[in-house]
Amino acid sequence: MLLGAAVVVAAAVLVPKLVACGQAAWYRRVRYPRLRRRMDRLDRPPVRIFVPCHGMTGELAGNLDAIAGQEYEPFDVVCVTGAADDPAAEAIEQARARHPGVFRRVVAGPATSCSQKNHNLLAAIRRHRDAEVYLFCDAKVRPRRDWVARMVEPFTLQRPPVVVSALCSGGRYRGWSLPHVLQQQVACWQSVSLMSFVGGVWGASMALRRADFDRLDVDGLWSRTIVDDTTLFQRLIAEEGRPAMFASLDARPEPGYAMEGTGGFLEWGVRQLQYVHRCLPRYRLPMLLRNLGSLLGLAWPPALALAPPGSEWHAVGMVSLGLFAADAILNVAAKPITALPLPGRWHLLAAPFWEAQWAALSIAAALRRTVVWHGMHYRVDRRGRVTGIRS
Secondary structure, three states: OHHHHHHHHHHHHHHHHHHHHHHHHHHHHHHHHHHHHOOOOOOOOOEEEEEEOOOOOOOHHHHHHHHHOOOOOOEEEEEEEOOOOOOOHHHHHHHHHHOOOOEEEEEOOOOOOOOHHHHHHHHHHHHOOOOOEEEEEOOOEEOOOOHHHHHHHHHHOOOOOOEEEOOOOOOOOOOOOHHHHHHHHHHHHHHHHHHOOOOOOOOOEEEEEHHHHHHOOHHHHHOOEOOOHHHHHHHHHHHOOOOOEEOOHHHOOEEOOOOOHHHHHHHHHHHHHHHHHHHOHHHHHHHHHHHHHHHHHHOHHHHHHHOOOOOHHHHHHHHHHHHHHHHHHHHHHHHHHHOOOOOHHHHHHHHHHHHHHHHHHHHHHHHOOEEEEOOEEEEEOOOOEEEEEEO
16 A cells, blocks of 8 residues: 555656656757747847846846847837836946947836736836837846847747747856755756646746737736736636747856855745745646655655565665656756756756755745745735735
């Protein structure tokens, strides 16, 4: 009985990851190249890039220069802050001086019914609507010069996607740094998810045509919810029945940031899982159960050390060891699929422990009643709608 349950749990943990890796590899090497051959790379509609900025300095100047240096026209950039005296304001004004006619700035004011990011984006869009394609780019992203072109190309397909996303790797690997390696781990599996049956939307690099923005009533959606990308993905599932499209990996934005400490990463992780729990209820229980089931991969040391050979507990330990090893191998296999600069040896040795980390974060996310983001506390209902805000 116990052994059978362990085998079922191990299969439930491994099979979805194995299938996702296979689908992601097929998409990147076969499906997407075929789609690109059918895209019209000469059709270049007007693009407006919306960059929400909050308190970011340091790398922001270089990131804004990279956005302004795109090999595409016509496009312009709208930077938006919640407050006029936001720390990012100086970098924005300097970018406006370096690139005349490219940047505009909007001050959105404080949010009252949704997250500050959603509020900022909507304020900027309402002020500057006249573009055929809206492209959203977080201030932390430093895109390559062909980023805009690659994000817009899929809209020329005969059956175009509703949303196009491209993943930022979260920073280059610079040696052993726990928050940085944690970032890389998340980026790896987020990339696999976006290219597989899981699908998804990644708001830090996301394109959406104005016609679809209006048709889906994204304004009405974002004006009362906690997050942009997860709620948009929820709307796509309900009304479109298909996931967003993932842009070519070789066009992914280059990193212009890194997590600030392990505590910052863990807080970010809890918040991301809260978005799933609150905005994608169909995934809430399966994700929680899967993350808890992954803890089986850490049971083998005591099981093999304490249980006599031939006993059921010893057999469970062998299943646990198999899950541990298979999980590590899958993490290494995901590295060439994603083409991200992942730290190989640490990625292999520490891989199964990330599962324990996500199990703990899943429990924390399920228990929390508020979402904490940039010092603001948001009360959120089970549909992702904001019911209260306090600082």
